[in-house]
Amino acid sequence: MKLLVTGGAGYIGSVVAAQLLEAGHEVVVLDDCSTGHADAVPAGAPLVRATLREAAGDVLSEGFDGVLHFAAKSLVGESVEKPGLYWDKNLGESLALLDAMRAHHTPRIVFSSTAATYGEPERTPILETDPTRPTNPYGASKLAIDTTLAEYARLYGIGGVSLRYFNVAGAYGAYGERHTVETHLIPNVLAVPLGRRESVSIFGTDYPTADGTCVRDYIHVVDLAVAHLLALDACAPGEHEIFNLGSGSGYSVREVIDVCREVTGEPIPAAESPRRPGDPAVLIASSAKITDRLGWKPERDLRAMVADAWEFIRS
Numbered sequence: 001m002k003l004l005v006t007g008g009a010g011y012i013g014s015v016v017a018a019q020l021l022e023a024g025h026e027v028v029v030l031d032d033c034s035t036g037h038a039d040a041v042p043a044g045a046p047l048v049r050a051t052l053r054e055a056a057g058d059v060l061s062e063g064f065d066g067v068l069h070f071a072a073k074s075l076v077g078e079s080v081e082k083p084g085l086y087w088d089k090n091l092g093e094s095l096a097l098l099d100a101m102r103a104h105h106t107p108r109i110v111f112s113s114t115a116a117t118y119g120e121p122e123r124t125p126i127l128e129t130d131p132t133r134p135t136n137p138y139g140a141s142k143l144a145i146d147t148t149l150a151e152y153a154r155l156y157g158i159g160g161v162s163l164r165y166f167n168v169a170g171a172y173g174a175y176g177e178r179h180t181v182e183t184h185l186i187p188n189v190l191a192v193p194l195g196r197r198e199s200v201s202i203f204g205t206d207y208p209t210a211d212g213t214c215v216r217d218y219i220h221v222v223d224l225a226v227a228h229l230l231a232l233d234a235c236a237p238g239e240h241e242i243f244n245l246g247s248g249s250g251y252s253v254r255e256v257i258d259v260c261r262e263v264t265g266e267p268i269p270a271a272e273s274p275r276r277p278g279d280p281a282v283l284i285a286s287s288a289k290i291t292d293r294l295g296w297k298p299e300r301d302l303r304a305m306v307a308d309a310w311e312f313i314r315s
């Protein structure tokens with residue numbers, strides 16, 4: 001297929017673009033490189049360096065079989081400070097993309113949604129049918145895009161799949177996580193043995209969990225990429241489907257730090273710190289729907305995620 005990858009200069013977008021190329025697809029990347037890196041775009045995928053509003057129409061007018069849509073603002077804290085930015089960049093730019101798809105008859109889209117659409121869950125593991133009550137503008141803007149995709153599918157016949165990621169980690173060779181502002185746990189922990197930080201902060205040790213720290217469902221970015229390829233084939237005209245992507249099991253912050261200590265062989269000092277506002281105690285996905293419908297299953301465990309991230313971060 002001829003595919004447009006928006007946000008293909010970012011962490012997840014670049015890994016998926018590389019895997020699409022390896023699977024034999026033709027890939028064009030559209031990214032304004034505001035948070036991504038031009039040198040992260042895989043060789044073989046031309047980069048159009050522009051926003052979706054500026055260029056989605058022109059690019060799609062060449063004729064594409066589908067879009068994988070990763071381009072977004074994705075910092076929860078920033079979204080609370082600047083909600084307008086998140087509505088504009090996430091929902092507004094996505095509308096421009098969808099209207100360009102309509103205008104140029106692009107038949108399918110796989111969208112990078114998030115567990116943040118659910119907010120604080122009433123129960124775990126979270127099912128796709130559970131209530132969506134986002135607790136920040138980031139999650140709210142992604143939920144609004146999921147809703148818009150359902151409408152565009154119903155009204156205009158586009159085939160859409162929203163993949164709701166839980167905590168993505170790991171790397172794929174030369175493609176990995178390189179955020180200028182790094183908030184994620186695993187890269188922050190690995191920054192310690194690299195000498196970039198003195199210790200890692202544990203945000204909250206009084207949660208109602210076994211060891212008092214937050215529990216999250218980690219998924220390897222390569223398993224995530226595999227799900228995107230399956231989702232692309234599953235897009236049915238006029239239909240919109242939502243699938244969670246996680247492993248169905250969780251690790252606490254302390255357990256993640258311990259795995260990082262094992263993989264790196266370094267002591268990695270940790271400092272107990274107050275809770276980070278807005279963090280739910282436990283987030284675990286049920287991925288039963290995508291397993292049943294598309295045959296997807298995660299194959300790489302937390303140790304593989306940390307080992308691959310460690311390899312990437314040191315290179």
Ligand code: UFG
Pocket residue numbers: 074076114115116138166167183184185186188189200201202203204214215216253276279283
């Ligand atoms: N944490 C620390 N120390 C750090 C960084 C994080 O203790 O230096 C803790 C957090 O408080 C949280 C856990 O580690 O309990 C995981 O935090 P991350 O920032 O790695 O990931 P989040 O669970 O906050 O966020 C992820 C995605 C978001 C998405 C969210 C949905 O990064 O984009 O899942 O649940 F919105």
